[in-house]
Amino acid sequence: MKICGLKTLEAAEHAVALGASHAGFIFFPRSPRNIEPDDAGRLAERIRGRARIVAVTVDAENDELDEVVSALDPDILQLHGQESPERVLTVKAIYGLPVMKALSIREVSDLDRIDPYLGIVDRFLFDAKPPAGSELPGGNGVSFDWRLLEALDGSVDYMLSGGLNAANIGEALALTGARAVDISSGVERAPGVKDLKLMDAFFDAVRRAEAERPRSGSKT
Numbered sequence: 001m002k003i004c005g006l007k008t009l010e011a012a013e014h015a016v017a018l019g020a021s022h023a024g025f026i027f028f029p030r031s032p033r034n035i036e037p038d039d040a041g042r043l044a045e046r047i048r049g050r051a052r053i054v055a056v057t058v059d060a061e062n063d064e065l066d067e068v069v070s071a072l073d074p075d076i077l078q079l080h081g082q083e084s085p086e087r088v089l090t091v092k093a094i095y096g097l098p099v100m101k102a103l104s105i106r107e108v109s110d111l112d113r114i115d116p117y118l119g120i121v122d123r124f125l126f127d128a129k130p131p132a133g134s135e136l137p138g139g140n141g142v143s144f145d146w147r148l149l150e151a152l153d154g155s156v157d158y159m160l161s162g163g164l165n166a167a168n169i170g171e172a173l174a175l176t177g178a179r180a181v182d183i184s185s186g187v188e189r190a191p192g193v194k195d196l197k198l199m200d201a202f203f204d205a206v207r208r209a210e211a212e213r214p215r216s217g218s219k220t
């Protein structure tokens with residue numbers, strides 16, 4: 001389970017205490033979850049080793065990635081823009097880090113965009129397309145039609161993302177069988193403000209959903 005958009009020690013500590021496998025930090029100035037690389041680095045030091053540290057960037061140039069990687073020392077780079085397979089290869093060669101590539105999904109043909117990245121990215125993250133007028137490529141709290149993933153090759157490793165919350169995660173997991181999930185705005189009381197009780201409710205809901213399905217090695 002990845003909790004994304006962490007900005008405070010309280011939220012980061014709570015996420016790992018609940019058992020989050022991944023802790024995400026957003027480097028995108030237009031986001032209410034944006035955090036300065038040095039601040040993120042200080043937070044990450046407090047939870048390092050208990051959750052994988054994920055740096056989320058959007059079409060970042062090398063100088064921005066240099067700053068983020070140097071300050072945060074992430075375990076994983078989440079590329080949440082329009083990064084091409086060639087760009088992913090370049091980023092991996094420069095930084096030597098696993099890459100999780102976000103792809104936005106609205107219709108079944110969007111799954112065709114997976115193929116060029118196979119063998120290049122370490123994992124996919126499937127998010128909804130941003131609503132019209134949104135300035136954010138992610139963190140919009142909107143879901144896509146999870147049934148579209150029925151057409152997905154079972155060997156594709158991905159995190160399910162986009163508009164997840166305590167009320168819908170049971171259905172999302174039942175429909176997709178996703179082994180890993182990512183949440184940001186669904187555990188916030190205001191944009192960029194994590195709510196510990198909403199985090200509790202989300203983890204409870206995931207655990208309930210996991211208990212109800214056949215087990216084959218949960219990684220949520």
Ligand SMILES: O=C(O)c1ccccc1N[C@@H]1O[C@H](COP(=O)(O)O)[C@@H](O)[C@H]1O
Pocket residue numbers: 004005024026028031032033034056057058080125127136137138139140141142161162163164182183184185186
């Ligand atoms: O959260 C953001 O503000 C953000 C900004 C830029 C790129 C990605 C961002 N967040 C990612 O969006 C998804 C889904 O978020 P939500 O649960 O629907 O709010 C998640 O992968 C975040 O990593």
